[in-house]
Amino acid sequence: MIQETELHRRFLPRFALCESALRSFIRRLVPAPSDADDVMQEVCVVLWEKFGSFDEKADFRAWAFGVARFEVLAWLRDKGRDRLVLDEEVVLQLAEEAESFEPALCRQREALEGCIQKVPPEQRSLLIQAYQTETQIHQVARQSGRTVPGFYQWLHRIRKMLLDCIHTTLSKEFAL
Amino acid sequence: MSSSFETLLESYLAGTIDAEGMARLNAILKSDPSSRKRFAEVLNLDAALAAFARRVPHPEHLPAQARADRRSSLQRNRPPRSLRSSLPRAALALAACIAVALALARFFSVPAEFARVAPSAQVPELSPGTPLHSEVRHLHAGTLPLLTAKGVRLVLEAPATFRFESAQKLHLTRGRLTADVPPEGKGFTVVTPSGNAVDLGTRFGVDVPESGDTEVHVFQGLVIANSKHDRQRNLQTGEALAMTRGGNAARDVRPAAFIQHEEQNALSAGLAAGQQGRAREMLQHLRQDPALIALIDFTDPFLQGSFRSVQGRWPGSRAPEFMRQGDHVSIDVGGGKEWPQLTIAMWARLDRLGDPYQSLLHTDGWSANKPGQVHWMLISDTTMRFGLYGNKLAQQFIQNPPRSLLHGVPQSLTPLSPAQGRWVHLAAVYNADAKTVRFFVNGRLDNEMSLEVALPARLGPARIGNWDTSDRKLSGRIDEVLILGRCLADGEISNLHDSGTPYR
Numbered sequence: 001m002i003q004e005t006e007l008h009r010r011f012l013p014r015f016a017l018c019e020s021a022l023r024s025f026i027r028r029l030v031p032a033p034s035d036a037d038d039v040m041q042e043v044c045v046v047l048w049e050k051f052g053s054f055d056e057k058a059d060f061r062a063w064a065f066g067v068a069r070f071e072v073l074a075w076l077r078d079k080g081r082d083r084l085v086l087d088e089e090v091v092l093q094l095a096e097e098a099e100s101f102e103p104a105l106c107r108q109r110e111a112l113e114g115c116i117q118k119v120p121p122e123q124r125s126l127l128i129q130a131y132q133t134e135t136q137i138h139q140v141a142r143q144s145g146r147t148v149p150g151f152y153q154w155l156h157r158i159r160k161m162l163l164d165c166i167h168t169t170l171s172k173e174f175a176l
Numbered sequence: 177m178s179s180s181f182e183t184l185l186e187s188y189l190a191g192t193i194d195a196e197g198m199a200r201l202n203a204i205l206k207s208d209p210s211s212r213k214r215f216a217e218v219l220n221l222d223a224a225l226a227a228f229a230r231r232v233p234h235p236e237h238l239p240a241q242a243r244a245d246r247r248s249s250l251q252r253n254r255p256p257r258s259l260r261s262s263l264p265r266a267a268l269a270l271a272a273c274i275a276v277a278l279a280l281a282r283f284f285s286v287p288a289e290f291a292r293v294a295p296s297a298q299v300p301e302l303s304p305g306t307p308l309h310s311e312v313r314h315l316h317a318g319t320l321p322l323l324t325a326k327g328v329r330l331v332l333e334a335p336a337t338f339r340f341e342s343a344q345k346l347h348l349t350r351g352r353l354t355a356d357v358p359p360e361g362k363g364f365t366v367v368t369p370s371g372n373a374v375d376l377g378t379r380f381g382v383d384v385p386e387s388g389d390t391e392v393h394v395f396q397g398l399v400i401a402n403s404k405h406d407r408q409r410n411l412q413t414g415e416a417l418a419m420t421r422g423g424n425a426a427r428d429v430r431p432a433a434f435i436q437h438e439e440q441n442a443l444s445a446g447l448a449a450g451q452q453g454r455a456r457e458m459l460q461h462l463r464q465d466p467a468l469i470a471l472i473d474f475t476d477p478f479l480q481g482s483f484r485s486v487q488g489r490w491p492g493s494r495a496p497e498f499m500r501q502g503d504h505v506s507i508d509v510g511g512g513k514e515w516p517q518l519t520i521a522m523w524a525r526l527d528r529l530g531d532p533y534q535s536l537l538h539t540d541g542w543s544a545n546k547p548g549q550v551h552w553m554l555i556s557d558t559t560m561r562f563g564l565y566g567n568k569l570a571q572q573f574i575q576n577p578p579r580s581l582l583h584g585v586p587q588s589l590t591p592l593s594p595a596q597g598r599w600v601h602l603a604a605v606y607n608a609d610a611k612t613v614r615f616f617v618n619g620r621l622d623n624e625m626s627l628e629v630a631l632p633a634r635l636g637p638a639r640i641g642n643w644d645t646s647d648r649k650l651s652g653r654i655d656e657v658l659i660l661g662r663c664l665a666d667g668e669i670s671n672l673h674d675s676g677t678p679y680r
Contacts, residue, residue, distance in 0.1 A: 017342075020227060027223035028216050032191060036223070084198040090205045094212060101216050106341070108217065109224040110310040116228060131229035152190035159189075163221055 011051050014060040015044075022064055024105060025098055029072045029091050031083065033131065039075050043068045069095045108166050115165035119158065127158055181211055185218060290340035291330070294321035296444040299491070312339040315351065318447075318491030321440045328361040330354070331440045334487055335386075341367070354381045354434045357397075370419040371403035380411075381434035385484065389418040393429045395436075432527045432598055432652050433497070439598050445680035452490045458675040459656075467517075467662035469635065470509040474655065481505035483641065488655040489523060489599055489678040495655040496641065502649070504535075504641035509659060511636030518633045519660040520552060521603035521616075521672060522640075526592065526652035532556045534650040536602065537657070538643035539635055548634035551643075552604055554650075560588040562604040562613050568629035570611070586625040588615035599655070601673040605663050608632045619673025621666055635659070 026043065027036040046067050054063060072095075076085050086094075116124060129140045130151075141151035184201040187193040193201065204211050293299075293306040299318045308322065315336040322330040325343035332338065336351020346353075347367045357364050357375045364375045366382045370390040373382050378397030384390045392401045393416040401409045403419035411417055416427040435443070446452075462471055474485070474494045481496070481504045488495035496505050520537060534554040542549060547566035555561050563585040592600055596618055603616040611630040615622045640657060641650045656676065664672070 020223075023227065024220045024223035027226070028219040031188065033222065033226050036226075084193055084195060087202040087206065090202055090212075093206065094216060097209075097212065097216070101213070105216065105220040108220060109227075110341075112221065112224045112228065113311065116225075127225065128229045131226045149190070149192070152186070152192070156186045156189065159218060159221055159225075162225075163217060166221070 007052060010056065011048065015047065015064070018061040018064055020109060021061070021102055021106060022068055024109065025065060025095075025102075026068055026072060028094055028098075029086060030075065031085055035075070035079075039068070039071055042075075043071050046071065065095075065098065107170055108163075111166040111169045112162065114169060115162050118165060119162070123158065127155070130155060181214070185215065189218070189222065289325065290343040291322045291324040294323050294329070296321055296441050298444045298447040308340055310340055312337065316492070317487070319435050319440055319443060319487075321437060321444070324361065324364070326361040326364065327358045328364045329356040329437045331435050331437050333435055334491065348382060348384050350384050350386055352381065352383045352434060354379065354395075354436045356437055368419075370405070371401065374400040374402065376400065379436070381431075383433065388484075389420045389425075391416060391418045391427055393427075393431070393434065395429070395431055395434075428527070428651065430499075430527045430651060431594070432525050433499075435598070439679075442597075442679040446678045447491070449680045451675075451678055451680065454675040455490070455678075458672065462658060462660075465660060465662075467660050469515075469659040469661050470507065470657070471659075472505075472507065472640075472657040474505075479505055480507075481639075481641070486653060488653070489676075493655070495525075495653045497653045498641040498650045500649075502642055504639045504643070505654075506637070506639055507657075508637045509635055510661070514548065514632035514634065515661050516608040516632040517661060517663045518550070518606045519603065519658070519662065519664045519669075520550070520606075521601065521658045521664075521669070523599055523601055523655040523676065524652060525599050525655070526554070526558075526650065534558075535639065535641060535643040536560070536650070536654075537638055537640050539638040540643075546634055548631040550633050550635065550638075553643075554592070555587065558591040558593070560602060560604065560615050561585050562587070562606065562615070564606070564631055564633055566629065566631045567627055570626040570628045586613040586615075586627070587623070588617065589623045590617055592617070597677070597679055599678055601676065603664070603669050603672070605669070606630075606633055607663050616666075616669045616673075618677075619670040621669075 022043065023036065023040055026039050027033065030036050030039055043064070047064055050067075054060070072091065073088065076088065076091060079085060116127075119127065126140060126144050129135050129143075130137060137151065138148050141148045144151060144154070146154060180200075181204050184193065184197050184204070187197055188201055205215060289307040289309060291308045293302045293304050293308070295304045297304045297320055299315065299320050302313070302315075302320060315332055315334040315338075317334045319334070320332045320336075322332065324330065324340075328343075330346070331354050332348075333352040336353070337349045338351065338353075339347050341347060344361070344363055345365045345367060349369060353366065355364060355366065355375060356379050357377060359377070362375065362377055366373045368382060368384045368390045370384075373380065373392045376398040379395040380397070380399045381393040381395065382390065383393070392399060392411060394411045394413055396413050398413075399411045401411055401417050401419065401424070403409075403424055405419060405421055406423040409417060409424055414429050416429040418425045418427050459471065459473065462468060474488065474496055479496070482500075483496035483498055483503050483505055485494050486497045487493060496503075498504065522536065524536070526534065532555060536552045536554065538551045538553070539546075539549045542551065542565055544565070547564075549565040551561075551563045551565075553561050567585075569584050569586065601616075601618050605614040605616070606612075607614075608630040611627040612624055613627070614624045640654055658672070
């Protein structure tokens with residue numbers, strides 16, 4: 001039997017290569033970042049549990065996305081009764097398009113690294129806090145001197161600005 | 177994108193969307209692909225921001241009460257995982273996740289590293305060992321050796337702009353690179369604005385000029401050239417291709433146009449040993465020589481001719497590169513005077529192309545009207561030939577009788593080869609009084625030939641590179657052309673080479 005550490009050694013590089021794509025994929029299908037964290041954790045457990053029987057010559061990424069899609073659908077069926085979530089049909093459409101979107105989305109995630117540096121430091125700090133799982137949005141909103149709805153509006157504006165910056169960066173650097 | 181879609185998206189992200197809004201959002205997403213794309217991009221950004229926030233330490237200045245609130249709210253709202261699963265699975269999963277999380281923390285405490293700057297690098301802004309992630313990098317001067325996570329050895333030549341998409345995919349928007357790909361790196365891909373080059377084993381070069389066509393040159397092995405404008409082509413050893421807008425066009429393979437890692441090591445060692453400083457001192461010394469006719473270092477932006485200005489022997493220096501038939505630099509020096517003694521020397525980096533002649537320096541014209549005109553070239557076996565109009569070879573030679581003297585023109589003995597270094601120092605010393613021509617390769621005397629008739633040399637308008645457009649083309653770069661109205665002694669030529677070589 002293969003030692004667990006050896007299995008780990010094989011699992012981690014494969015997982016590492018698709019981790020950010022996988023997180024983004026799950027995030028696109030569930031309503032909140034904390035939901036995405038929950039599903040991601042579940043997916044991570046399933047991948048690890050089933051990795052022993054995974055054919056290592058096969059495409060790990062495709063397998064991981066398949067597992068993630070299954071887990072998201074299960075989560076939506078479970079939560080969809082008392083939460084407002086995407087329709088299953090929309091989720092399937094988005095999942096279907098994920099493969100063709102991924103290269104562009106990957107470049108956009110990379111371009112964020114440069115664009116986020118252009119946000120003034122004080123606003124950047126607020127933005128980061130808003131995305132840190134340890135914080136509560138009303139605390140960050142209060143700290144910024146805004147109401148919670150006002151803070152969400154601000155967040156939306158910042159995201160829009162970042163997305164514009166990402167598009168500009170990519171069109172300048174790599175028209176590919 | 178409709179404003180109502182943006183509003184719905186905003187309230188969905190804020191968690192404030194109502195049932196009616198959710199139904200509308202679902203309906204739009206179901207029916208409109210561009211809205212789905214926008215949705216995917218915004219949520220992708222959300223995921224990237226969350227990932228970014230995970231890498232930043234949690235700020236200490238948040239009030240302690242807020243952290244306590246957060247913890248208690250988590251405890252209120254989420255049942256422990258163990259209640260949601262059967263106990264043995266939960267235990268296994270927990271152990272797995274702790275192990276995975278610990279290892280991942282190491283993996284993701286920094287963004288994925290795709291390559292590192294190799295130990296021999298001599299580039300100020302990128303010191304050896306610098307990890308390269310997915311950021312865009314600009315190389316302003318010099319050559320940069322890199323080693324990817326898959327063991328691919330790369331050498332990039334400035335000016336270059338590049339970024340890694342992964343350890344196996346490099347985007348090159350300008351610049352030159354060579355790749356030496358081991359079996360583990362098979363599939364390494366260079367993405368350029370004109371198309372991709374996918375390696376199926378060993379060595380190749382890619383040239384992305386600021387303007388003009390991207391070229392792929394295969395030195396060894398097999399490469400797939402996948403142009404945006406044409407069909408996919410397989411290129412084998414010794415083949416080269418330009419990806420033009422009009423389609424693929426075959427090119428001569430030009431190994432000397434690229435710096436491979438063995439040469440890179442010698443260049444780095446040369447820089448580390450201070451060769452650039454020695455060369456600069458030698459140039460200053462030469463500029464003070466009373467017999468100086470011209471010292472052309474190609475930094476003059478108004479230089480006349482048709483050539484591509486690329487890097488010379490030193491980081492940031494300039495040299496003309498000649499590729500097409502007719503490419504040349506025009507000069508006009510030493511005219512209206514006779515030169516009984518003459519030394520011409522240059523650094524050259526050449527491909528063995530352009531039979532039968534490769535022109536090093538040709539004065540314009542070759543006729544009885546202007547006896548003494550100088551024509552200096554390489555012939556098809558890459559030995560030098562130095563001719564003056566009206567001169568005649570002596571019947572007997574001091575040493576080393578030449579193999580062929582069909583044209584009755586003095587020539588050198590040793591053919592040039594990459595083994596002598598890619599940058600090679602060539603010199604010819606002419607003495608009409610002593611009736612001799614002496615040839616030097618890399619500072620060493622290669623051959624001396626005597627003449628029966630030796631006229632004083634005549635200069636004036638001349639061309640470096642190509643002289644006419646039919647049989648005298650040159651493929652490569654020329655750096656530092658020296659023309660002196662006196663004969664340099666053997667020791668001086670040797671010094672010229674030793675202080676000017678970029679290698680160690």
